[in-house]
Amino acid sequence: MKSIKLRYTKLFSAKILLSALLLVGCESYLDRAPEADITEKVAFGNFNSFQGFVEEMYGCIMDPNKGGAWNPYLFADETLNNSPYAFDNGNYWGAESYFYGQSVNTTNNDSRTKRIWEYAWYAIRKSNIALEKLDQEGLFQGTQEEKDHLRGQALFFRGWFYFEICRYWGGMPYINRVLSPTEEMTTEEFKRLSFQETAKKMAADFRAAADLLPVHWDKSQPGQATMGHNRDRINKFHALGYLGKSLLYAASPMINQEATGVNAFDPELSKQAAEAFGELLKLADETGQYKLQPWASWTDIFWRWNWERPGGTEAIMMPTVFQRDRVRWSALGGTVPSSFGLNSGTSADVPTHNFIKNYGMANGLPIDDPNSGFNPSDPWTGREPRFYKDIVVDGDQIHNAAGNDRFAQLYNGGFHRNQINPPSVTGYYAKRYSPIGPNFTTSLANALQAYVPYLRLSDIYLMYAEAVNFSPNGGPKAVASNYTLTAEKAVNMIRNRAQLPDLLAKYTTSKDSFFEEIVRERAVELAFEGARFCDLRRWNRNADPRYLNKTAIDFNRGANGKPINLSERLVVKRAVERKHNWLPVQVAFTRMYKDFPQNPGW
Known part of the structure; x- marks a missing residue:
């Protein structure tokens, strides 16, 4: 599996691609000398060269858990590490290896050099350049379909990179033109907006992109040159998905409260989000291009052996792959027992006991339902199927080799709990991106491919349910104006795929009771995918006491292998205030001009 960027480097003239990239290597392109070797006509005059320019935007999409040898990317209540997270202590200035701190270099295929802040702004500038060149009369010579493909990608990327910035730092000035490096930033155009604004x-960019982009590049004339290699290219589904997602975020209580003072979902924005998701789901039904992954191969969404690309039938947007061999040292190495020798032995991200409580029982009920059958003295028996796909508990076989690593020893004093450095600090390991089990070997690990999806179909179904629930006249039994699926049925589709029955009627009697099941379902279905931190914040639940305590499970192993003397132990209480709705903006940027203020509280 190779990244789109690398494929296009091979498929198009290297000289033309390099020429296109050089045009935005720095702002000096604005005043380059007349005798410069490359003319705009060469760089932007035909589809192949122009698409090479657009490809650099794909190279700005970060691979979330590979920004270092291992970098934390889960900032809510899901995981703990042997080293404290800065975010748990309320220090949102931290996590530089995910958010910021690198100069942009799009010719460097090292995933460890990519960051959100710098690369997003760079890509936004590139998208504006692309749109300007497309509008320049007589410059681009190609078909209308080719022009639509180029414009659609540029519009999508402008919206998408703004979404990436804003979901962490809040609203920004929305720059929709190419700026001169000498112009004064004193007009209304440069004032910070709210997230909702x-x-x-x-959303306007995503809507315009959706109207221009193809359903699949393989079925369009411009995609013929890369037939069979277009799976990751931005298409109509990407644009519709993020149209809905941006509107749902805008509708959410924290963001609506910031804009209007109302700590509740905005019904009209929820309705618009539901219609965007409904349009996408209807298109998926009609084309079959994206489908829910069958349960038997559910893990194909997240990982594959032998260098094969994961994503399955339902991943719509995946990270750009920069280094296939980084998986062993990052997604895998930072989450498996350090005794496996797959990383430097300094980091181990493991699930928290409090988060694991979101996984219900095989009968479909939450563990706190009095009829669930949950036994706190035997807490890992009878749990729902995703629990056993995601979570390693004491006694599970995790390696095919003999010795201490063959079976998980996570009891008090056990090999993986106290005798390795670092150990599991909670009594669990996660395996959504680290498929340790009876067949696991180091040689297999070397060729593992595991990536965190940005957008997949199950997320769309759950966001559709949430948006419909809070639309005018919404609720569990309601539907979007353009799609016949009820909100309740959308959630049940995800549950049924995971071999669970439909929600009981008592959980669908009101918007509020149904929403609590959406919250829990998103926690489980999208576990360890980076959604949780944004979800809790947009719902105004980041400081909710239910999500503050990060705990471990202490226990001994009984003679029959079952846990005994179980005790939940508080490891850290997350420090959260109102200011933690948004990350702080780096001080250097807040000093650029007076209308770019710091986020409240920072």
């Missing part, structure tokens, strides 16, 4: 501008 910015999201409406993103």
